[in-house]
Amino acid sequence: MPIQYHSSTKTFHLYNDSISYIFMILENGTPGQLYYGSRLSDKEDFSELLEMKRRANAPCTYEGNLLFSLEHLKQEYPLYGHGDLRYPACSIQKENGSYIFEFQYVSHSIYKGKNRIKGLPAIWCENSDDMESLEVVLEDQRTDTQLTLYYTICTHLPVIARHALILHNGQSSITLQRMMSCNVDLIDDAWDMIQLSGAWSRERHVSSTPLRPGVQSVYSMRGHSSAQFNPFLALKRKECSETAGECMGFTLLYSGSYLAQVEVDNYHVSRVQLGIHPDCFEWTLQQGESFETPEAVYVYSEHGLNGMSQAFHKLFNHHLVRGTYRLQDRPILINNWEATYFDFDEEKIVRIAETAAKAGIELFVLDDGWFGNRNDDHRGLGDWYANVSKLPHGIAGLSERIHAIGMKFGLWIEPEMVNMDSDLYRAHPEWVMIDPDYVPCHGRNQYVLDFSRREVVDHIFNMLDHVLDGADVNYIKWDMNRTMSEVYSRSHSSDRQGRVMHEYILGVYDLYERLMQKYPDILFESCASGGSRFDAGMLYYAPQAWTSDNSDAIERLKIQYGTSFVYPPSCMGAHVSAVPNHQVFRNTPLNTRANVAFYGAFGYELDLSKLSDEEKEEVRQQVAFMKKYRHVFQYGTFYRLSSPFESNETVWMSVSEDRSTAIVGYYRVLNEVNVGYRRVRLAGLDENAVYTINGTDQATDGRELMKAGLVISDYTSGENGETYNGRNGDFISRLYVLES
Ligand code: DGJ
Numbered sequence: 001m002p003i004q005y006h007s008s009t010k011t012f013h014l015y016n017d018s019i020s021y022i023f024m025i026l027e028n029g030t031p032g033q034l035y036y037g038s039r040l041s042d043k044e045d046f047s048e049l050l051e052m053k054r055r056a057n058a059p060c061t062y063e064g065n066l067l068f069s070l071e072h073l074k075q076e077y078p079l080y081g082h083g084d085l086r087y088p089a090c091s092i093q094k095e096n097g098s099y100i101f102e103f104q105y106v107s108h109s110i111y112k113g114k115n116r117i118k119g120l121p122a123i124w125c126e127n128s129d130d131m132e133s134l135e136v137v138l139e140d141q142r143t144d145t146q147l148t149l150y151y152t153i154c155t156h157l158p159v160i161a162r163h164a165l166i167l168h169n170g171q172s173s174i175t176l177q178r179m180m181s182c183n184v185d186l187i188d189d190a191w192d193m194i195q196l197s198g199a200w201s202r203e204r205h206v207s208s209t210p211l212r213p214g215v216q217s218v219y220s221m222r223g224h225s226s227a228q229f230n231p232f233l234a235l236k237r238k239e240c241s242e243t244a245g246e247c248m249g250f251t252l253l254y255s256g257s258y259l260a261q262v263e264v265d266n267y268h269v270s271r272v273q274l275g276i277h278p279d280c281f282e283w284t285l286q287q288g289e290s291f292e293t294p295e296a297v298y299v300y301s302e303h304g305l306n307g308m309s310q311a312f313h314k315l316f317n318h319h320l321v322r323g324t325y326r327l328q329d330r331p332i333l334i335n336n337w338e339a340t341y342f343d344f345d346e347e348k349i350v351r352i353a354e355t356a357a358k359a360g361i362e363l364f365v366l367d368d369g370w371f372g373n374r375n376d377d378h379r380g381l382g383d384w385y386a387n388v389s390k391l392p393h394g395i396a397g398l399s400e401r402i403h404a405i406g407m408k409f410g411l412w413i414e415p416e417m418v419n420m421d422s423d424l425y426r427a428h429p430e431w432v433m434i435d436p437d438y439v440p441c442h443g444r445n446q447y448v449l450d451f452s453r454r455e456v457v458d459h460i461f462n463m464l465d466h467v468l469d470g471a472d473v474n475y476i477k478w479d480m481n482r483t484m485s486e487v488y489s490r491s492h493s494s495d496r497q498g499r500v501m502h503e504y505i506l507g508v509y510d511l512y513e514r515l516m517q518k519y520p521d522i523l524f525e526s527c528a529s530g531g532s533r534f535d536a537g538m539l540y541y542a543p544q545a546w547t548s549d550n551s552d553a554i555e556r557l558k559i560q561y562g563t564s565f566v567y568p569p570s571c572m573g574a575h576v577s578a579v580p581n582h583q584v585f586r587n588t589p590l591n592t593r594a595n596v597a598f599y600g601a602f603g604y605e606l607d608l609s610k611l612s613d614e615e616k617e618e619v620r621q622q623v624a625f626m627k628k629y630r631h632v633f634q635y636g637t638f639y640r641l642s643s644p645f646e647s648n649e650t651v652w653m654s655v656s657e658d659r660s661t662a663i664v665g666y667y668r669v670l671n672e673v674n675v676g677y678r679r680v681r682l683a684g685l686d687e688n689a690v691y692t693i694n695g696t697d698q699a700t701d702g703r704e705l706m707k708a709g710l711v712i713s714d715y716t717s718g719e720n721g722e723t724y725n726g727r728n729g730d731f732i733s734r735l736y737v738l739e740s
Contacts, residue, residue, distance in 0.1 A: 002132045002153045003110045006044045010105070012134060013042050014153040014160065019300045021153070021160055022046050023076050027068060029104030031076035031136060031149070033185050036160075037246075038302055060085070074185035074269065077138075077149055077164065079103065086271055087215070087263050090164070091178035091278070094143060103138035103147040110134050114152045114161075119506050121253045121540030122295045123152070123161050123319045130155050130319070144170035145285075154319070157311050163295040168285035176283040180259075180275030181252060181296040189213075189268045191235035194305075196562050201550035201583055203227040203531035204562035206645055211235070211270060217261035221277055223448070223484030223501060224255060224528055225535040231258045232566050234308060235270070242640050243304045243683060249312060250274055251566055253320070254294035255537040256505035257281075280487065282498025294537065305565065306639050306683070313568035313638060320536060321543045321571070323516060325523045329630045330544060330570065331408060332360070332623055333475070333603035337367035338551070338577050340607070342375055345390045350401055355608040357405045359616065360623040363475055363603075364402045365410035370395070372422060378445045381417045382424030384463040396471035403472055410475030410523075411467075415460045415511060417446045417481065431456050433500070435488040443482025451507030452500045453491050461514050468519055476515075478542060480528040505537075512541035525573055525601070531559070534567065544571045544601040551577035551605060553588045553596040554731055557644040557667055560599060561652070569654065570634040574600030576622070578607070590615055592733040594622040595665055598633050599652065602626050629737070632656045632663055639683040648672065651712075655684040659702075662691070664736040666712055671729050679709030682738075689740035702740075710736060 004013045010025035011034070020040040024047065026032040034049040050073065060083025062068040070084040080088045081100035092101055113128030125131045134151040145168045152161040162182040168174050189211045195218050196204035204227075209216075218229035225231045231254060236247035250272055252258050257277040264270050274296040283291050297315065301307035317327060334356040336349060353364040371387055374380025380387075386394040393401075399409040418425050418432060425432065425447075432447040434440035440447065449456050467473075489500045512524070524542035526533060530549035538545060545567075548559045556574065563572055574597035579587045597603070608619060626633070636654030644650040644667075653664040662685060685691065685702030692699050693710075700710075712734075 002155055003134050003151075004042055005108065005110065009045045009047055011044070011046055012108070012136070013046070014134065014151060015039055015042065016153060016155055016158070018158045018302070019153075019160070021151075022049070024050075025105040026073065027065070028062060028082070028102070030102065030138070031105065033074040033076050036184055036186065036248075036298075037300060072267065074187070075183065077103070077147065077183050086265055087261070087273065088178065089180045089183040089273060089275075090147070090166075090176070092166075093175045093177060095172040095174075101140045101143065101145070103140050103145075106137045106139045106146070108134060108136045117163065117292060117295060119509060120292065120294050121320070121509065121537040123253070123297065123315060124322075125319055143168070143174060145174060154315065157315055158300045159311060159315050160298045161295050162298070163293045165290055165292040166285065167290040169287060171287055173284050173286050176285065176291055177281065178275075178278035179283070179291060179293055180273045181293040182274055182298075184272045184298065186235070186270040186272065189264045189270045190237065191270060192238065193262060194234040194236060194565070196230035196232055196565060198227050200227055200529055200532065201548055202555065203534065203548050203559055204230050204565075205558055206562045206565065206643070208236075211262060211264050213264045213266065215261055215263045217259060219257075219259045219261075219277055221257050221279055223257055223487065223504065224480060224533040225258060225537070226483070227530065227532040230566070231260060231274070231535050233260050233262065233272075234305070234565070235262070235272070236305065241304050242306045242643075245302075245304050247301050247305055247308050249299045249301075249308045249566065250296060251312070251536050252294055252296050253536045253540065254505070255508065255533050255535050257501050276502055280498060280501060283502075284495060297536070309565050309640070310637055312566050316536060316539055317568050317570055317635060320539050322540065323543070324521050325543045327635065330601040330634060331363040331475070331523070332626055333363040333365050333410065334361045334608070335365040335367055335477075335575065335603060335605045338582055338605045342369040342377075344369065346392060346398055346401075349398065350405070351609060352607055353402050353407055354405055355616075356604065357407050359608060359620045360627070361407065361604065363408040363410055365412065365475060365477060366398070367412040367477065368414070368479070370411070379419045379421035381414055381419040381446050382422040382449070384413065384415070384460070384467055386467070394471075395467055395473070399471045399473060408474035409472060410477065411473050412477045412479060413464065414479040414481060415464060416449055416451055416508060418449050419446050430490050433484065433488060433504075434486045436490070438486070441485045443485075446482055448482065448484050450489050450491065450504070451511070452489050452503035453507075457507045457511050461511055464515065465518065468515075468522075473519070473522060475523045475525065477525045477527055477546065478512075480533055482529075483532075509541065516541060527573075531563070534563065536566070539567070539571055544573055546573040547600065550583045551575050552581040552584045552586050553593045553733075554586060554669055555584060556596050557650045557669075560596065561640060561644050561650065564638055564640060564652070568635070569599045569638055570601065572600035573603070574598075575603045575605040576619075577605045578610075586731075588731040589733075590618055591622075592667065592731050595733040595735050596667065598626055598629075598735070599638075599654065599665060601634065602630065629661070629663060632661050636662070637684050641680055641683065644669070651680050653682060653684070659684065659686040659689065660740045662738040664710060664738065665733065666736065667733040669731065671732070677711070677713040679711050681709040682706050685738070686740060691738040691740050694735075694737040705738070
């Protein structure tokens with residue numbers, strides 16, 4: 001049983017082979033945290049971990065017990081009042097203006113498996129043996145309000161999921177002003193905090209800093225999870241590396257504005273909270289109404305950062321992604337955006353697709369510009385019907401031609417947006433989220449549709465349904481190209497404006513869900529100016545995401561390396577694009593561009609007809625190679641071996657589940673002259689198996705490859721003049737395919 005309740009001490013112990021999470025009901029009836037970390041033996045009484053007896057001088061003690069102070073106790077879901085003066089998980093106001101609540105234990109239930117969360121993404125399991133769940137019901141009797149804390153532990157993964165629900169039964173209303181998904185109070189602050197930060201075209205760069213007293217956070221108030229701060233943070237011990245040591249990762253299954261913070265108090269306790277961003281959030285509950293938070297996921301690893309990431313990858317591949325493409329190899333695609341931008345017609349598109357089909361590419365994706373009067377980015381968004389001057393046979397006709405040449409067909413949409421120059425805006429200017437008293441900001445000449453309104457989501461669904469129904473569409477790229485700046489709904493009364501940001505995301509999820517239900521075989525790829533909404537919430541609907549608009553192979557080393565901290569290669573859209581690259585104007589070899597993109601949902605984004613015959617042949621070979629090994633690239637166990645943030649050389653590898661195949665990617669940014677010999681110690685191999693290495697007559701056992709390392713030295717510099725596969729100089733890369 002992974003969840004035990006010890007009634008004599010009112011203690012809950014969630015555990016599996018690798019982790020334990022322990023809390024108990026304190027003497028004031030609220031839940032107090034005891035431990036989160038490596039697995040402990042189960043027992044009836046863990047109350048020594050409360051450490052209550054050590055301080056008698058706490059300022060906010062309870063009547064009759066000078067030892068009991070919430071200022072010092074670690075808690076499961078702290079509230080304002082009663083002596084805890086750190087950030088509360090939840091802040092609620094009563095009609096009389098008071099913020100004081102006290103939720104005391106009423107009951108609990110433990111069951112196999114896990115329930116879904118209505119309208120929100122959540123981890124799930126097919127087989128109820130894979131997870132066990134706990135619900136703890138607490139109550140504030142004075143207001144007749146219930147708080148339920150939900151926990152799930154995975155049986156075979158070091159993973160805990162949490163969220164909370166508040167149900168108000170009292171007569172007078174209450175107003176939520178902050179409602180986080182979780183709270184964990186860690187006993188010390190000897191951690192470095194890792195975050196994935198960046199901006200457009202340099203998403204999810206890894207940065208790390210020691211915790212310090214006070215609050216440190218990552219957040220978004222942009223209406224999407226953002227390129228600026230991914231909804232993720234990890235805490236690692238100083239000595240923790242990629243391969244060894246203790247760390248824990250936290251992420252939120254949510255795509256809107258969020259807050260993830262660590263508060264280090266004056267006693268070195270680190271309080272971690274994740275949830276909807278409390279700024280501009282306000283949710284009033286009348287009698288009988290409830291509010292449920294998004295889900296947060298914790299991963300614990302004693303095997304370094306790779307161990308943490310691998311647990312996230314397994315969790316997301318097996319227990320987050322849904323539908324036809326779950327655990328399936330992703331089709332190799334070609335996208336016309338960087339090949340044509342808005343300048344295309346049916347014949348041009350078919351020509352690009354024909355060249356791609358000859359190379360073995362499986363899916364053609366028609367990007368922006370196919371609808372309304374969308375000839376540039378000033379107009380057309382919102383008018384989801386084909387532009388017949390470009391596509392005389394409409395989407396159905398083009399799709400038929402693409403299928404006739406043996407490819408699947410995919411389509412770009414941006415359903416949440418509208419241009420003022422569009423039929424939709426002319427018919428419904430009130431559907432745009434702005435405050436009409438002010439001049440609104442635009443982003444890329446577009447405005448955000450008010451997805452907190454049901455009729456807007458219905459209307460967009462109907463338009464898209466009209467396009468998809470009858471056209472054989474196999475893939476959709478769902479883009480979202482601006483942040484939100486004036487979040488105001490003209491359909492909501494003044495006391496409901498604090499809901500709009502969250503209701504917007506619920507509207508997005510609802511549209512996804514409806515399209516998925518009606519078109520279950522469509523593969524969705526989410527996108528937001530590249531990777532601005534790359535989060536675990538989105539993966540519940542769209543199994544892959546466009547990682548970044550930056551398609552330069554060297555830039556992608558950092559972006560994909562950082563992204564892999566949380567997200568598996570199966571979900572990272574990665575394309576080979578033209579040189580000079582359109583974002584950084586860099587020239588990189590064609591094989592390096594592919595060698596980086598292979599570790600993802602692979603594709604091309606250039607006009608193949610412009611390549612030389614030699615290059616076309618190289619593309620054909622790349623596609624054949626990817627078809628043979630894509631399962632290892634996309635679903636193998638991924639190891640980061642050398643970081644682009646710390647070195648001129650990046651090395652990573654993927655190992656098949658049975659460890660019979662491994663592919664090591666080696667990338668060197670700049671050439672160096674007369675350097676020493678080098679070896680890279682590999683990971684995850686079967687130490688007794690003998691592996692052959694492509695391009696050599698070498699056969700080496702896994703133990704040697706992991707302990708002594710794989711020799712990567714070469715002669716690409718100096719007077720020798722030798723090359724590796726005919727390539728030399730800067731931006732070179734190699735793939736080592738190891739087979740046992
Ligand atoms: C931003 C995306 O990230 C690009 O890939 C492309 O789809 C453009 N939008 C189209 O407008």
